[in-house]
Amino acid sequence: MSRIGRREPIEAVLLRRTPDGSVTDDTADYEAIVYDLDGTLVDLVVSWDEVAADAVEFFADAGVDASGHDLWEMLDLADERGLREELEAVVAGHERDGATVSELLALAEDVADHSVPVGVCSLNSEAAVRAALDAHSLSEHVDAVVGRDTVATRKPDPEPLLATLRELGVEPERALFVGDSRRDELTAERAGVDFRYVDGGPSGH
Numbered sequence: 001m002s003r004i005g006r007r008e009p010i011e012a013v014l015l016r017r018t019p020d021g022s023v024t025d026d027t028a029d030y031e032a033i034v035y036d037l038d039g040t041l042v043d044l045v046v047s048w049d050e051v052a053a054d055a056v057e058f059f060a061d062a063g064v065d066a067s068g069h070d071l072w073e074m075l076d077l078a079d080e081r082g083l084r085e086e087l088e089a090v091v092a093g094h095e096r097d098g099a100t101v102s103e104l105l106a107l108a109e110d111v112a113d114h115s116v117p118v119g120v121c122s123l124n125s126e127a128a129v130r131a132a133l134d135a136h137s138l139s140e141h142v143d144a145v146v147g148r149d150t151v152a153t154r155k156p157d158p159e160p161l162l163a164t165l166r167e168l169g170v171e172p173e174r175a176l177f178v179g180d181s182r183r184d185e186l187t188a189e190r191a192g193v194d195f196r197y198v199d200g201g202p203s204g205h
């Protein structure tokens, strides 16, 4: 039975397993590995277009025209208008459901096998991240979780990644961040953390 989601076969970029079961770890020089969640460890089963449409409707009800904004811009807009908590409630339901039925991606197999601390730094809410990790029995292998509502700023601001590393007790220059988007790459650059794409290049997420 495969635990691997629809991207199979993806070449895991970190730990390489040979048919005899041995594992080669070319990340052995790092003292911590931090992963993005969606598109990296799992695919959340969420229609982001549907979430964005609900969010536009929410803003319209509040007398704000949010059309043309993407969801992440709408979070900024909600901050500006003092509507963040209400908007989070709109997004959270979709996200939590999508986390529970999320599909595990190949790279997630590495999470249990790292010899160093592992963190997850995500644009999803912390509750959704924890729900996804729980759904795939990964929580026990993850030592720090930072979601978009864990600290005051969001990726590509470096602070969420730096906060993850502080919790792990590892300096930025000793860590590796693995993600699937240009936003992740930019976050790592700004935090002074080495970066690798999960699948060789940005997914466009």
Ligand SMILES: [Mg+2]
Binding pocket: 036, 037, 038, 039, 040, 179, 180, 181, 205
């Ligand atoms: Mg992602």
